[in-house]
Amino acid sequence: MAIDLxxxxxxxxxxxxxxxxxxxxxxxxxxxTGDLFRKAMAESTELGSQAKAYIERGDLVxxxxxxxxxxxRLGKSDCEDGVILDGFPRTVxxxxxxxxxxxxxxRQLDAALYIEVSREELLRRLGGRWTCRDCxxxxxxxxxxxxxxxxxxxxxxxxxxxxxxxxxxxxQRIKVYTEETxxxxxxxxxxxxxxxxxxxxxxxxxxxxxxxxxxPLKVD
Numbered sequence: 001m002a003i004d005l006x007x008x009x010x011x012x013x014x015x016x017x018x019x020x021x022x023x024x025x026x027x028x029x030x031x032x033t034g035d036l037f038r039k040a041m042a043e044s045t046e047l048g049s050q051a052k053a054y055i056e057r058g059d060l061v062x063x064x065x066x067x068x069x070x071x072x073r074l075g076k077s078d079c080e081d082g083v084i085l086d087g088f089p090r091t092v093x094x095x096x097x098x099x100x101x102x103x104x105x106x107r108q109l110d111a112a113l114y115i116e117v118s119r120e121e122l123l124r125r126l127g128g129r130w131t132c133r134d135c136x137x138x139x140x141x142x143x144x145x146x147x148x149x150x151x152x153x154x155x156x157x158x159x160x161x162x163x164x165x166x167x168x169x170x171x172q173r174i175k176v177y178t179e180e181t182x183x184x185x186x187x188x189x190x191x192x193x194x195x196x197x198x199x200x201x202x203x204x205x206x207x208x209x210x211x212x213x214x215x216p217l218k219v220d
Contacts (some may be wrong), residue, residue: 003082055138115199127167
């Protein structure tokens with residue numbers, strides 16, 4: 001019996017880290033739509049080429065392209081026992097499409113795990129990133145600061161904050177994500193599939209809470 005899960009949460013919630021840890025425990029793949037896009041574009045697949053054309057124009061990739069990539073990935077042999085989806089669905093129409101995809105495989109979503117993190121904490125995590133101009137090394141002023149402020153430990157280069165790493169840019173990113181995905185929480189809550197996880201704990205504690213929520217669904 002397969003176990004199929006969705007990880008929800010804003011940028012900075014730690015979905016990728018938790019998905020990988022959960023994947024190791026469950027023995028099913030963690031699938032990030034961001035990784036799917038990058039791989040498909042790098043390999044110049046039909047769907048990858050379609051996605052690239054939209055991205056290069058600055059347009060949103062249509063749902064049918066995103067759903068097509070997810071459909072292809074779910075059809076791989078390593079997904080037979082289940083999958084952990086990170087970054088999909090992002091909208092209610094995508095959630096409907098996922099339900100249909102799983103139904104075609106005689107499966108259904110087991111749970112949507114929502115990693116909750118406050119706006120203030122997200123900004124703390126996302127807004128403190130600094131990058132070396134010379135070697136590209138990345139630091140975080142709270143979680144991984146350089147030994148000397150503004151100077152790269154590796155090469156001595158100047159550290160700067162990219163325009164998309166500023167607190168203002170991250171606040172906009174969180175706002176857009178929240179507006180886009182907020183209806184999903186109600187969608188899964190109404191289906192009785194939403195599980196809220198406190199994402200402001202240490203990584204290990206968050207993972208423990210996730211495993212406790214998933215354990216009743218796990219079939220050895």
